[in-house]
Amino acid sequence: MRWGADPVATEALTGVLGAFGCNRGVLFELTTRGDSGFAPTAVSAGLTSLERPIRFPADSLLPRWMRVNRQALPVPDDIGVFGALTSQEQETLREVSARAAVPLIVEKQLIGWATLSDRPDRIPDLGAGSSALDDIARRLLAARLAAEEKARADSLARTNKLSLTGEMAAGIAHEVRNPLAAVRSMVQLVRNGAIPASEQGQVLDNVVTEIDRVNSVVTNLMMLGRPSASRTEAVELMALVADAVNFCRAYARQRSQSLEIALNTRLWVRGDSLEIRQVLVNLLLNACQASGDGQAVLIQGRSDTDSAGVPVAIVEVVDEGAGIPPSVLSQIFDPFFTTKANGGGLGLCLCRDVMTRSGGSIVVTSEPGVGTRVTLTFPQ
Ligand SMILES: Nc1ncnc2c1ncn2[C@@H]1O[C@H](COP(=O)(O)OP(=O)(O)OP(=O)(O)O)[C@@H](O)[C@H]1O
């Protein structure tokens, strides 16, 4: 078989030929692409003459006759139906060496036909072959509908992905452009001598803070939706907690806040150490940002079992900060949602992505004015 090597069409044509003991033929199917009409979708190997594009308009005489009579059409039959077809239809059927054309019908709908090229003596009896033909026609239609459905779903997924990409791009542009503008103006002020020497150190610190902000947005973004292959190593949470706390220590000290660790057993889980470290850093920074001067942030961990009795490792970040009102709580995991003047809104979005991808979970409980507790659960 050839003609685009369409396996569905090839299978259908092979089935029809087999049902009538034939070896050569052409399958025509109703297509809706371009001008709707019947066009060849499979041609058996012995036929080499289909050089020009062939198409029977959907309402041309041959399909109309087949819809009404639901019978195989003998070809050539100069005195019968064949003689009544348009000369173009006759020519096309001759071109594929058709000796008969067998309709494929599902629920009164003509979905196509097969021409048989090497059956000179007997016109196929549809009464005898029809149940096999019905099966072939039904399978062919089901395969075509499934392919259409899949194409529709794929195109919808592509559209969704595109619009999500657009949203992301707008968010990133915003998050990167703002700090860049701030850095640019601060550098310019220093360059023009508009800042007294005694204040230049502070301005340069601000430059570093802004650069860190861009860096954090980009780090979070790069980790979002990473492929799963990188996430199978065994990692130890106590070491990662110590590492994340060290990283945030200077930030907390600037705000006169303390970071306290209450975790003294090793907790082994499976995951990606870079990603889990980033989750812990994001939670610690959120806790510091919500807390006032001099307040403490606690990070604690333990082994436990979940409601089904499966062992889990739990790490919690607890602060005594501003808390989260219920109306805000429902949005905190949305990408780019932030209540902070210089927030990126990606921290918790990344945390949830990492936790769900590794089979764990993240739960935030909070009371305004009292504080916030974020609970990470890792399968063990
Ligand atoms: N510990 C917390 N206490 C109070 N509010 C919090 C806390 N953690 C998160 N939030 C709220 O959730 C929002 C989203 O947090 P998320 O970490 O996703 O983004 P962000 O901190 O605003 O920005 P980014 O982390 O990208 O710098 C925050 O803007 C804040 O309103």
Ligand SMILES: [Mg+2]
């Ligand atoms: Mg954050």
